[in-house]
Amino acid sequence: MSDDVILxxxxxxSNYGPVQAIRGVSLEVRKGAIVTVLGAxxxxxxxxxxxxxxxxxPHKGQVWFDGEEISRHDPDWVVxxxxxxxxxxxEVFPLLTVRENLLMGAYIRRDRDQVRGDIERMYxxxxxxxxxxxxxxxxxxxxxxxxxxxxxxxxxxxxxxxLDEPSLGLAPKLVKEIFEIIKxxxxxxxxxxxxxxxxxxxxxxxxxxxxxxxVGRIVMEDSCDRLLQKEDIKEFYxxxxxxxxxxxxxxxxxxxWR
Amino acid sequence: MSAVRRGPLPGDTIARKFCNAVRLRESRVxxxxxxxxxxxxxxxxxxxxxxxxxxxxxxxHGFQPGDVASILANTRREWTYCDYGILCAGGVSxxxxxxxxxxxxxxxxxxxxxxxxxxxxxxxxxKALQVRERLPRxxxxxxxxxxxxxGFEDPQVTSLERFEAAGAEYDRMHPGEFxxxxxxxxxxxxxxxxxxxxxxxxxxxxxxxxxxxxCVMENFPPEVEQSEGDDKMAFLPLCHIAERMIGQFLSLExxxxxxxxxxxxxxxxxxxxxAPTIMLAxxxxxxxxxSAISIRIKEATRLEQWAYKAAIGLGYRVADLRFAGRxxxxxLALVNRVASFFALGNVxxxxxxHRTRLALTGAAPISPELIRWYCALGVDMYEGWGMTETSGxxxxxxxxxxxxxxxGKAAPFNEMxxxxxxxxxxxxxxxxxxxxxxxxxxxxxIDADGWLHTGDVGVVxxxxxxxxxxxxxxxxxxxxxxxxxxxxxxNELKFSPYITDAVVVGDKRPYLTCLIMIxxxxxxxxAQERSVPFSDFASLCRSHEVQELIQGEIDRVNAKFARVEQxxxxxxxxxxLTAEDEELTxxxxxxxxxxxxxxxxxxxxxxxxxx
Numbered sequence: 003m004s005d006d007v008i009l010x011x012x013x014x015x016s017n018y019g020p021v022q023a024i025r026g027v028s029l030e031v032r033k034g035a036i037v038t039v040l041g042a043x044x045x046x047x048x049x050x051x052x053x054x055x056x057x058x059x060p061h062k063g064q065v066w067f068d069g070e071e072i073s074r075h076d077p078d079w080v081v082x083x084x085x086x087x088x089x090x091x092x093e094v095f096p097l098l099t100v101r102e103n104l105l106m107g108a109y110i111r112r113d114r115d116q117v118r119g120d121i122e123r124m125y126x127x128x129x130x131x132x133x134x135x136x137x138x139x140x141x142x143x144x145x146x147x148x149x150x151x152x153x154x155x156x157x158x159x160x161x162x163x164x165l166d167e168p169s170l171g172l173a174p175k176l177v178k179e180i181f182e183i184i185k186x187x188x189x190x191x192x193x194x195x196x197x198x199x200x201x202x203x204x205x206x207x208x209x210x211x212x213x214x215x216x217v218g219r220i221v222m223e224d225s226c227d228r229l230l231q232k233e234d235i236k237e238f239y240x241x242x243x244x245x246x247x248x249x250x251x252x253x254x255x256x257x258x259w260r
Numbered sequence: 261m262s263a264v265r266r267g268p269l270p271g272d273t274i275a276r277k278f279c280n281a282v283r284l285r286e287s288r289v290x291x292x293x294x295x296x297x298x299x300x301x302x303x304x305x306x307x308x309x310x311x312x313x314x315x316x317x318x319x320x321h322g323f324q325p326g327d328v329a330s331i332l333a334n335t336r337r338e339w340t341y342c343d344y345g346i347l348c349a350g351g352v353s354x355x356x357x358x359x360x361x362x363x364x365x366x367x368x369x370x371x372x373x374x375x376x377x378x379x380x381x382x383x384x385x386x387k388a389l390q391v392r393e394r395l396p397r398x399x400x401x402x403x404x405x406x407x408x409x410x411g412f413e414d415p416q417v418t419s420l421e422r423f424e425a426a427g428a429e430y431d432r433m434h435p436g437e438f439x440x441x442x443x444x445x446x447x448x449x450x451x452x453x454x455x456x457x458x459x460x461x462x463x464x465x466x467x468x469x470x471x472x473x474x475c476v477m478e479n480f481p482p483e484v485e486q487s488e489g490d491d492k493m494a495f496l497p498l499c500h501i502a503e504r505m506i507g508q509f510l511s512l513e514x515x516x517x518x519x520x521x522x523x524x525x526x527x528x529x530x531x532x533x534x535a536p537t538i539m540l541a542x543x544x545x546x547x548x549x550x551s552a553i554s555i556r557i558k559e560a561t562r563l564e565q566w567a568y569k570a571a572i573g574l575g576y577r578v579a580d581l582r583f584a585g586r587x588x589x590x591x592l593a594l595v596n597r598v599a600s601f602f603a604l605g606n607v608x609x610x611x612x613x614h615r616t617r618l619a620l621t622g623a624a625p626i627s628p629e630l631i632r633w634y635c636a637l638g639v640d641m642y643e644g645w646g647m648t649e650t651s652g653x654x655x656x657x658x659x660x661x662x663x664x665x666x667x668g669k670a671a672p673f674n675e676m677x678x679x680x681x682x683x684x685x686x687x688x689x690x691x692x693x694x695x696x697x698x699x700x701x702x703x704x705x706i707d708a709d710g711w712l713h714t715g716d717v718g719v720v721x722x723x724x725x726x727x728x729x730x731x732x733x734x735x736x737x738x739x740x741x742x743x744x745x746x747x748x749x750x751n752e753l754k755f756s757p758y759i760t761d762a763v764v765v766g767d768k769r770p771y772l773t774c775l776i777m778i779x780x781x782x783x784x785x786x787a788q789e790r791s792v793p794f795s796d797f798a799s800l801c802r803s804h805e806v807q808e809l810i811q812g813e814i815d816r817v818n819a820k821f822a823r824v825e826q827x828x829x830x831x832x833x834x835x836x837l838t839a840e841d842e843e844l845t846x847x848x849x850x851x852x853x854x855x856x857x858x859x860x861x862x863x864x865x866x867x868x869x870x871x
Contacts, residue, residue, distance in 0.1 A: 013791045026784070028793035063791065213795065219784070220795040248382075248389060248412060259796065260835050 008033040008194050009054070009162055014063035014073075016046075016053045023049040025218035026063070031162070036188050036195045038205040038226070040239055041215035047198040048090055050215075051164045054196070055087040056080040068161060082110055084161035090170060092151040096140030100131050103139050103150055107157030117157070124153040127183050145176040152180070156187065162194045163187075169201045177201065181208045202239035206230050214239075214259070221259040234259055268478040269513050272447040273470040275348045277477075279442055281512055282308030288488060290511075292534075293337045293520040299533070302337065310424065312438055314345025317427030318376060319437060321400050325350025325444040328372045328453065331499070332356040332365060332388070333380035336520050338404045338420060339498045340508055342378045347451060350444035354453035354465070355499025357846040358384065359839040364463075366391035371697060372453050372465055373397055378420070381405040385417065392416065447471040453696060454501050454648045465696035466648045475689035476505055476646075476653035477513040479673035483658040484618055484642065486538055490516035491615075493536045495527050497846050502623045505652030506540045524839075528552075531612035538618045543626035543754070544761075544848050546619075546641075549611045550630060551757030555782055556610070571603035575636030582635070583664045600638045613639045620644055620656075624849055625728065627751040628665040643667055645728065649705060649712055650674065651690040655726050666725040667718075676726060677711075683732055684718045685711040717745075734852060736767045742824045744772065746852075749827065752817040757782050758809060761850045764827065765863050771828040773866040775859055776810060777850060780836055783809070801832040829866040833859070 009031040016024045024046040031037045041047045052058045054065055056077040065073040072080055077087075086107075095103050104124060108117045125132035128149040134142060139150055148168055155163055168184070169177040181204050187193055199205035206212060206226045214222040214235070222232070229235050234257050236242040269284075271277035285304035292299050302310075318329065329346045331353065333339050339355075346353040354372045356365055358380065365387050369377060375397050379385050381404065388401050399416070403409065406419045418426075431438060445451075451470045455463040486492070492511065496503035511518045516538065521530040527545070557568055574596045581588045588596075608614040619634060619641040626643060634641040645667035646654035655676060657668035670676035674688025691712045694702030706712050717735065718728040729735075730745040737743055746764035753762040753776070760779045766772035780797065783806055787794050794800040810830065818826040837843050843855055856863065 012793045013788055015788070026788035028795055221797075223795045223799070248386065256838060256840065258836065258838060 006033045007031065008068055009196065010066040011050070011054070012064045012066070014050070014053055014065065015061045016049050016058050017061050018049075018058075022061075023218060024053070024215075027215070027218070027220055028063075029213050029220065029223070031194060031196055032211075033194055034188075034192050035211060036184070036197060036209040038197045038199055038209035038212045039215055040199060040202050040205060040212060043200070044217075045215040046218045047215055048166055051087060051166050051196070051198055054080075055085055055164060057087075078110075081158060081160075084159075085164065086155035086158045086160035086162075087164040088151050088155045088166060088168065090166040092144070092147040094139040094142070094147050094150050094154070097138055099136050100139055100142070100150060101135050103154050104131075104157050107154035110158060120157055120159070124156065127187060128153055145172050145180070148172060148176075148180060149183075152184070152187075156191075156193070160193065162196065165195060165197045167199055168197075169199060169204060177204055184208060202235070206235075216257070216259075221257075232260075268474075272474070273347075273442075273445050273449070274344070274451055274473060274509070274512070275350070275442045275445065277474075277512060278311065278344050278348060279308070281515070282311075285488075285515055288515065289517050290515075291337055291340070291494075291518040291520065294522050294530075299519070307341070310341040311344040311348055312431065313424035313427035314342055314420075315348040315427065315441060316431040316434075316438060317402075317423040318345065318349040318351065319434075319441060320426050320430035321376070321423075323349055323351060323376060325441065326352065326449075327376075328352045328354055328374045329376035329378065330354045330356050330369055330372060330374040331378045332358060332360075332384045333378065333404060334358045334523060335494050335496065335498050335503065336380070336404070338378075338380075340494075340518070342402075343452075343498070343508070344512075346376075347445075348438070348442050350441045352450050352453060354455070355497070355504070356455075357497055357499055359846055360387075361840075362387040362390040366394055367462065368455055368465075369395050369398060371463075375399045376402065378402045378404070382408045385409070389414075389417075445470065447474070450693065452504075454499065454504070456648050464698055464701060467693040467696055468648075468651055469693050472651045472690050472692055473505070473509055475673050476651045476671075477509050479671070480510060480513075480653070481656055481658055481671060483660070484620070484656065486510055486514040486516040488515035488517075490514075490537045491534060492516055492518055492538050492540075493521060493531055493534045494518045495521040495524070495530070496540075496542065496623075500623070500846065501646070501648045501652040502540060502542070505646075506620065506622075528612075532609070533612075535612055535615040537615050538620070539613065539616050540620040540622070542623045543621055543630070543751075544624070546621055546626065546630055546634065547754055547760075549613075550633060550755075551779060551782055553607055553610065554757050555785065567603040568607070571599035572633075572636050574599050575604065575638060576632065579632055579635035583632075583662070604637055607637060608639065613637075616640075618642070622646060625747045625751050627755040629752075629755055631664060645716075645726070647714060649692045649714070650686050650688070651692065653690050654686060663721075663723075663725045666721075666727045668726065669724045670726070676720075678718060678720055679711075679713070682717045682719075682729075684714045684716045684726065684728070686714060687711045736764065736772070738766050738772065738824065739768055739770045740824060744825050749774070749817060749821065749825070752820060753813065756813040756816075758786065759813060761848070763850050763852055763855050765856060765866075769867060771824075772826065773863065774814070774827045774830040775833060775850075775855060775862065776830055777833045777837060778806070778810065797836045798834040801834045806832075831859075831862045831866060 007030045011029050014027045039047050053060050056075050059074045064071050104121050111117055168180055209226050212226050212229045213220050269277050270280050282304050287303050289301045290304045290307040291302050329351055331339055331342050343353050356368050379388055385403055392398055401417045402420050402423045404420045447470045450467050452468050453465045455465050494507045498504050519534040521527050578588050578596045616639050619639050622644040631641050642657040644656035646652045653671050655668045655670050674686050674690055676686050679685050687710050715732045716728050717730050717732050718726050720726050730747050736746055749764050750762045753759050758779055759776055761777045763775045792803050792805040794803050814827050
C-alpha cells in the first residue's frame, strides 16, 4: 500500500435489507487522481459512494480515508473529514437561492472571509451561477442544477469529491462542458475525485484509472487508456460492435473481462 | 426398479430403429424441453413427425443418401430431431461444437464435405456466413431459432420451420420416398462422423457405422439398464460421443426419457428440476457438485455439520465394505439408511440426485475419492471408459463387479487387453471404421488383427479390472529418469474445491511443477470471507492468501506421493478461461500440449529461479 492512497475500500459488502448490493469490493484511490467506477444499472455503483459517505453502513469490510477508518460513522462526521458527495439527481435545495445553496455547502466552515472568496472562485468555474445568483435553485435548468450541486460540494473544500452520475439527463454538449470543468477543478485544486458513471466514454476520457463493477463485484481494473482498448469495454460499455457479415447483430458475446 | 430389456429394439440401422421406436412407443413421452420456463413434453409420435419432415426437407432440397450434413448447436431437442432426420434421409450426420470458432467450423464442414448445415441461432449462423464462400459444397443453412433474423433474407438460409413445411409438402407429393430413404442404408454404412477434440494437431473425423453404434446400444450391460421409466438429463455437447451414445442413442434403444437443459449455464438448476434417475456426467461436473456441497457444509451450523459428518462417516463405512465385496452387517446397514434418510437426503436434493439410482462417470479421469464420496452419500456411482473410436463403449464398473480406481471390466461386446508396451487395446464390433480422409492415421489406430490402439496406458488385474495410468503421450519422464503419470497428481488436485483443473509439467526437467486453474467462485468467496482485498481475477490470483491456500492444497496432495513425484512449484492461470478459449476442450479440460506451449514463459519461470 503506497502512501499516496487517500481512499481505500477493503472487502466492502453492503445490503439494502436482505438484498446484497455489493458483494465484496476492494478498491483504491490515489491522491489527486480521478478514478471512475463503471457499471450497468444495479451494479452497485451508487451504493459504493453511499457507503463511503456514511449514508449506508457496510455489512462487512472497511473504508479507510486519509489514514483513518471512516466506516460506520455518520455522514456529517465523514463530511468533516473532507469528503463531499454530489448525489445522483443533483438534489439542490429548490427553494433556496443559488448563493444560499453554495453557503449550505460551506456549513461546516467557520472561515467566513475565505468562504466569500470561494464563492467567487465557484462563479469563476461556473459563470452561469453568478448570473443566477439570487434565483431559486428550483428554477434552474438541469445542467445548471448539476453545476450548482458540484459547486456546493466543492464549497466544503473537500479532499475527496464523490460524483454520482453527473451526466444524468443532460444534453451531450452540457455533459462535455461539465466534465471539462471537473477536469479543471481536479488539475487546479488538486481535488481527488471518485466518479461513478454510466456514460463510459466520457468517464474513461476524463478519469485516470477505472474499475468495472458487475453485480456487486469488481471484474476489471486498469488505467483508463488501457481500459479503452479492451474488447469487452468496447463491446459492452462503448457500444462498439465489430461488424459482422449480416451487418447487424443481436446476440451478445460472453463477457470475459481480460 | 428392475428393468430387463425384452430384447433389442428391432432394426439394423439407426433409421430403422427410430421408425420402429416411434411405432412401438407412440404416445409415450420421448423427451422434454423447457419453453418459457415450463417443461414441455414431446411424445414419440410428435418426435417421429419432426424427424420425418426434416428427412423429407433434406430430400426436397436434393440431399442424397450418403451425403453429409452438419449440426452446430447446443444440446437441445432440435439437435436430436436433425440427427435422426439426417439418418432417416439416408445421410451421414456430423456434429460441430457450439463453442467452435468460424475457422474450425469451416474445417469441419469442408473435411466432412457437408452439403447441409443446421445451426442453432443467429450467433451460430454468423459463423457459417463468415466462411460459406470457402465451402463450395454447402447448399443450404437451416436455422432453429429465428429470433433477431426476421428481416434477414438469404437464398441459402432458411428456418427449420420452413424447412419442415417444405418437407411435409414433399412427403405428400412423393409417397414412399421416406421409407425408401430409411431403407437405403445398411448396417455397415457410415452413420455418423464424430470429430475428436484434437488436442494434438487438427481434428480427426472418426467414422462410426450403424453396426458400430448398434453394438453398444444393444449390448449395454443389463446391470445398468435403462428403461422407459427412467429420466435422463441431456446436457453434455451432443457432438461428443458420451452424450450421443449414453444419452441420445441409448434413449432410442430403451425408451428412457431425455430431458434437455436450457443452456450450458443452467445445469445446476435444471438437474434439481429434472431429478434424473440415471445420470452420466464428466468428472468436472461431479467435482463441481461436490465443491458446492463442501462449501455449504463449511457455512452450515454446528449441528448440521455434526449430522452430516456422522451420516457420511457411516456412508463411507458401508461404501468401503461394498467396494471390498464384503457383506454389510444388517445393523450398520439399518443405521446407515436412517442416517442417510435424515441427514443426507437434503444433500442429495441440494444437488438434484435424490432420485438417481445410477450415476455414471467417464470421458476423463476421476479421483477415486470422489466416487467414494458419492457412494457414501447414497448415490451409486460407476466409472466407465470408452472413446469416440469405440462408439463410446469400452469398459464399465457394475453393481456386483466394481473396483475403486478402476474403469471396470471389458464390456460384453468387446475384448480388451494390454499390449507389450502397456497400451490398452480394444477389439469388437464397436470399433470404428477409421478416420475420414486419413488412411494412415487409421492404420496407426487399428492393427492388422483388428485391435484398436487406444493411446491409453493401463494395467489389468487377475479379475479383469482395467486401470488407466495415463495417456501414452502424457507420461512424464523427469530429468532424473523417473516415470510420472501426471493425471494421478492432477486428479488429486482437482478434488480440491478451490482447483478446477491442473496441468503437471516436468518432462525432461529436474522436478515437477504445476499450472493451476482456480475455481473462481469458491476462491472468491474464500477471499471475501477472510477479508482478503482483491479486485479482478488476476489480483485474486496474486493475493498472498490465495497463493497460500493453493500451496496448502498442493502440500496435501504431495503428502500422498513419493518425494520425486511431488510438485515443487506452481503458478495460477490469471485469466478466467471459458469454453471458447483454445486452452480448454469443449468438456472444459485443459489441453496439456497447448498449455505447455502457450504458457512456456510461466513454466520457464518455475525452473529458472533457484530455491
